[in-house]
Amino acid sequence: MxxxxxxxxxxxxxxxxxxxxxxxxxxxxxxxxxxxxxxxxxxxxxxxRDKADLLRALATEGNHRLLDYVLAAADAAGTDPLVRYNALGQAYVRFSLEFPAYYRTITHPEVAAHADTDLRQSRQRWHEIVADAAREAQAAGWLPDEDVEDIVIYSTATVRGVAAMLADPTQSSMPKRQDLDSFIERMVRLIIDPEAPQKSLPGNKAPKRNPERKRK
Amino acid sequence: MxxxxxxxxxxxxxxxxxxxxxxxxxxxxxxxxxxxxxxxxxxxxxxxRDKADLLRALATEGNHRLLDYVLAAADAAGTDPLVRYNALGQAYVRFSLEFPAYYRTITHPEVAAHADTDLRQSRQRWHEIVADAAREAQAAGWLPDEDVEDIVIYSTATVRGVAAMLADPTQSSMPKRQDLDSFIERMVRLIIDPEAPQKSLPGNKAPKRNPERKRK
DNA sequence: GCAGAATGTTGTCAATGACAACTTTGGAGG
DNA sequence: CCTCCAAAGTTGTCATTGACAACATTCTGC
Incomplete structure (x- = not known):
């Protein structure tokens, strides 16, 4: 020994x-x-140095893994900007389920409060990744009149919230294991629907339309 | 003494x-x-009994206050279902800023994990309140083809996420104090826009439309 | 090889949550 | 009015923990 x-x-x-x-x-x-x-x-x-330092290291490593994870998923999703944006969100939620330890440290308030430069930069990169993807989605017709910053924060907030609720045992009416994929897909589609490239702008006084598509 | x-x-x-x-x-x-x-x-x-018991009591009281708070805001918003739903979301985020202590205990994972019956019921009531409001909004033409459960979870997730990001000092590009109201309004409007009763369904193959409305 | 930096160890301290045993208080019923 | 008992508060103690200091060992560059 x-x-x-x-x-x-x-x-x-x-x-x-x-x-x-x-x-x-x-x-x-x-x-x-x-x-x-x-x-x-x-x-x-x-x-x-102390307990917080260990958690910070874990969060930093987790953040890098998260970025790799979601970028790989986005790349695998193809080149369609809407599909890519959607895949980004789905991957984020999936990461929180596959690597709960990393995800918990990443989102832990105390850890965030004492974030070092490295951790902050990693977070900033997530922000930029989403912003770039959002701009491309906008170019494809999604929410063209919204501020990119708003879209990024809104999207991040939603996937964070979904992840938080999935991790919350109190939450009733949460999907069972086998329905997780479908659930995540539906949640993220409410943010951006790849099948509706012409998704209307909230705030647009759009004319009547024909609700022909059904939930499967 | x-x-x-x-x-x-x-x-x-x-x-x-x-x-x-x-x-x-x-x-x-x-x-x-x-x-x-x-x-x-x-x-x-x-x-x-122990520390967790104190936090649980705080969370239970906080949950009741939260419900009162958002219901009052919704009632003050009037009778339009879309406006009401929107007000619900805005009030939720505002509560998290006005009563951070209560909100933190409410959303603290450890507290949620050891929730008692009272706390669970209080959370369930939030779920029902949002579900009722969502159904009325659907009757007014909002997302008529989506599952109510999905809408409720999606909406709750988003406002939770927005609240979490507002509480996160790491988060860059967050609004300043004086812009908070406008920020919250914009975030919640991305969930449901009271000015667009005919908001398209994600998934609808909607025809072309005229993007005439501009962000002020 | 050897000096010093890295890495690990033992020892100690103050703070904390939890529990046990004891004391004071206030109130309900005679 | 008095008595008794339960509620509420107190002191004392214990194990656990994070942090730090002083010491021991190992590894590495020269």
Whole structure:
């Protein structure tokens, strides 16, 4: 058994993520973590100044993973701007379900409050990604009169809210596991519907139309 | 000075709300609370089984206040179903800004996870209120083909998300104090626009239309 | 190899939540 | 009016935790 652990930092982060996924951020204890790993109670301090520092590292890594995840999904969705924007939103919600530990740290108020430069930049990049996608969607006819900033914040808020409600065990009338995909698809389609490139502008005094499409 | 405090329960709740509003839920300490009020460190235990119990009480009270708040706002908005639905959403966001302590406890994951019957019922009532309002809005021509449940969850998610982002100091490009009203109005109008009773259905293959209305 | 930086360890402290045992108070019923 | 008991408050204690200091070991660049 080596005195030096070798990769304690990574092990700490991984184990912390597991604990958070299972029992939530509140349940995370540096000492319990060290105990689990089989290292002295002060060892984590060599890698993280304090508890907040560990959470910040987790949030930063999570943010990068999130960006990779949603960009991959958007690219996989093709080149249609509306489809791409839609895929971005769906991927965001899916990430929150697939990597709850990262997502929780990312959105944890305390973590956000003490965000460092790296974390802030990562968040800023999300903002830019969505803004670019929104501009392309606008060029394709979606909400052409709305402020891009407004659209970005509105879209982000909605997917954040959906993710929050999916994580909330109190919430009644939430979809079962097997209906998750359909549910997410419907929620994000209420933001932007790829099948309706000519989606009307809220505020437009649009003429009558024929509601011919039905929910399947 | 009486041995009995008389209204310690209420004082604890009020002081806790103040602390949470100033420094967040994490900063709340039962002992510090007792110290502040001038009572022994074990006194709070007579009124709240543990810390979670105090937060639950705060969340329950906050939920009732929230419902009163949004219902009053909706009633003040008049009888037009679309205007009413819109007012509901705006009031929700406003509540989160006016009573951050209550709102934080209401949406705190740990609190939600250990919600009691009373709290669950209160949340259920929100759901019903929004569902009723959504049905009336549908009758007025808004999103007639969407599932009411979907609309309710979508709307709730969005206002929750907007509230969360307004509370997030990391978030860049957030409105300044004096622009808050306009910002909230715009966000909620993206959910439902009272000035566009004929708002198209996402998914409708609507014909061309004339984008004549401009953002002021 | 060797000096110093990295990394880990033991020891300690104050703060906290929770609990137990005891005290004071106030009120309901005789 | 008095008595008794439950409600409300107090002191004392314990285990856990995060943080820090002082010390030990290992790794690395030179």
């Amino acid at each position: 080596t005195y030096h652990h070798g990769n304690l930092r990574k092990v700490l982060l991984d184990r912390a993520a597991a604990v958070i996924a299972e029992q939530g951020i509140e349940a995370l204890s540096l000492r319990a973590l060290a105990r689990d790993i089989g290292v002295s109670h002060a060892a984590p301090a060599r890698h993280f | 009486t041995y009995h405090h008389g209204n310690l329960r209420k004082v604890l709740l009020d002081r806790a709300a103040a602390v949470i509003a100033e420094q967040g839920i994490e900063a709340l300490s039962l002992r510090a609370l007792a110290r502040d009020i001038g009572v022994s460190h074990a006194a709070p235990a007579r009124h709240f």
